[in-house]
Amino acid sequence: MKELLHPICHEWANRCNTHGILMIEKTACHAATTDTFDVVLLVIVDPQSEPMLLRQYSLNEKKAVLYAVSERQLNEWLVLGSHRKAVDWVFNGKVVFDRNGYVQQLRQRLEQFPPKERRLKMGLEFAKLIRRYTDGKALFAAKHWLDSYNHMVQALHHLARLTVIEHGLYPEVTVWNQVKRMDGRIYKLYEELVGSEEPLPKRLELLLLASEFLIHSYVESGSSHLCEALKEKNGTWSIEEMTGHPQFAPYSVDLVIMLEYLVERKVLTVVEMPTKGNTMFERYYTLQKKNFDGPLPLILKSGRDR
Template sequence: MERTIFSIMDEEKAGRQAIGAIGYRHDSGSYHDSLLHDFEFLILVVHHGLENSELQIEHCMSGDIHYQLLHVDSHAIEKWVTAGDNRELVQYFLHGDVIWDVDGKLKAFRSYINAFGDSLKERRKFKEFAKFLKVYVEAKRYTSEHDLLDAYYSVLQALKHYARLELIDQGILPESSVWEQVRHLNSVVYKLFDELTDSKETLEQRIQLVLLACEFSLTSKMADCCSLLLRILGSRKEPWSVQELMKLPELALVKDELPLVLRKLVYRSLAKESIKSQRDGSGEGREIRYRV
């Protein structure tokens, strides 16, 4: 890393809330995505308590070098890791060079993310499981309607979530190159990926085979992957309504998939229904609530 380019970073330039900066240099001739454009260098300035929590972008020059300066809050990085979002930026954060650090705070925060501790792991696992379940159900529906191309796409997405779950179980933080990560594990999901994409069977046969394996995986992983939700369901005596659960910040990342997950937990006898009578303008209704 060329220090002359990144030596510009200090508190005055980055802002007083910054805890440090990470520099990342792309290989010469490598593909630059729409975020990086033609910038060879990227500087990621990490803040604690950034007033505007959204990613802030600046385009700058140092001599004749163009570089991109990104300001991001540490809570946003943690959220990306939990949600699996902005994988390229997470990769830059994890693998770039620390070029400026305030009292070791940046290195400590990166060590925390790299450790991929139980709290981060549990939230990320539940999120990937919920997405896995959703696209699996979509693939089953497309297959029943003989819409095989859409079914194939959904199955491929399901395998990606499955792959991330395997990595998480190994204590590995999933990154953007998930198939390269699982290829070295000699994993079941990589064999299924091969079966789906490179087999002499018909497309429908390949899809059906992978769906069967996905169904088994979903069933066997459900209790472990849904531990966060099951703990919430058991955290009070009164059963939870789906509306109450969807408002919880811990479940915000799976808000769209939560109703489906709840029904599957009930179907597998991991959660129970509780009926509550209620009155509205049209008469008496019966609301389904959930508990363990």
Template sequence: MQALKEQLAARFRLDPDICSVSAVENPNQLPSLTDGFDLLLLIVTRSLDRSDYIHHYSREGVHIQEKWVHPDQLEQWIMGDSRNLIQWLLKGEILLDRDTYLEALRHKVLEFPFELRGHKLMVEFSRFLRTYLQSKEYLLDEHLLDAYNNILEALQHWARIVIIEEGHHPEITVWRQIRSLNPGVYKLYEELTTSRETVKQRVQLVLLACEFSVMSKMERCCVPLLHILESREEPWSAAELQRLPALRDISADLPLLLNKLVKKSLIREVAMTNDVELELELRYTL
């Protein structure tokens, strides 16, 4: 495998558009990390025309996947919810790295700076909120399996919030990671998945725990959004907020999040007149 990687690296060095290449081998016990391929190559290219491109091939009996990405896109993925990408950066072998771009990016990920941590907390909380509320609704309608599926997903987002608060990146195997960091959250996972109580009782237990433990984290998890709202005196419209690159990763859940922040009195909803007769536009501010 090492000889093959050296051959590939030599070929990539001849391409001036390629600035960095990282190689991730299939660790067998976690084939999903490389989408089942023997070798995954993350290729960072300066060419926009060649970015967001996937190439599958076999060489010397090794099944290889190439993922081509532009630096801007790569950094957007890091800010979002891409646990596989974090693992590629941290565990991959750097085969080519012009201007030490990939090495610097790896150090940034390892340091987990405040801005990145805050953004990921906001992303995880917005997704927690959606699945938590959906579970409550399904439970009221007696759709017990749907309520179970959603509260399990909400619990996973809760675990990731705890991991980020501890200064770590959530891994793919989140429950193995959370077991030592927060036994209480892991215990809830066990109660939900293995308890002899009815499905309804198990869901109710976790919903109650979420209500008391995670909803209290709302203000702390929404710091990036709150900072944007206080960045100007004029209230923001929902459309303005959705267009901001800093909120791109939560755009689908932003209306729900704004509504919940208003109800918790963490932000204010302001009704403003506009050009449409008898219509008041709702805007948001601190």
């Protein structure tokens, strides 16, 4: 079918706003990356174009899908993790068209994983991890075992992705294959949660204890991006100011629970300001004094094994 897609590729390659075209074919080992389609075409266009155009084709029981995405939309997918398969597409897709080496440069940038993007990506995964862990812990306390199990499985996935990012790589669809090479502790926790013959409450109890220690070890690197953003302004931040600021927008609904976790860990301090009636106080956040001096480091491990 890929031969029959050549006219479509040729049409897009002739457009002046097309940067590159990648073709991803379904294989037995990588069927999950193509969403059951036999071929995925990823067309990258300039950032001023429409965010995404989606088209589907079929011929002789074969089917293909075309994603024409703007450079801006693709970067959002890669950095925010809103389309996890895009990483596999960019790294493993066959280059059909590459204007002025755009795709090659994109791959090089992803390989280097710029520290700024890495801090943001770690912060987002850390916030999601806190959300899942906190909810899983509360459900465990209420003896809702299956609901707690669901949240803790998701928490482990976020913990796994954090580990991959810390090693300087983008999390892929097969993230557990990556983690198995990087951190045996997290992989073992996942195995014990989903495969142990222990009663479910016992498995969850042990996992909650082990996870708390591992999460604590990521506080500094996981909060680095958020703390750097808070340092843009001396003084305190209201939650209204943060939700309206572009630096905090990617955290979305997980921002509040992450802030409260960082207060518990004494990374942030809550300052109460009186309201007009002086009967209620509004909560503001600020970095603890020890976090004001000097840049916040992002300690990364080496691990460029792809």
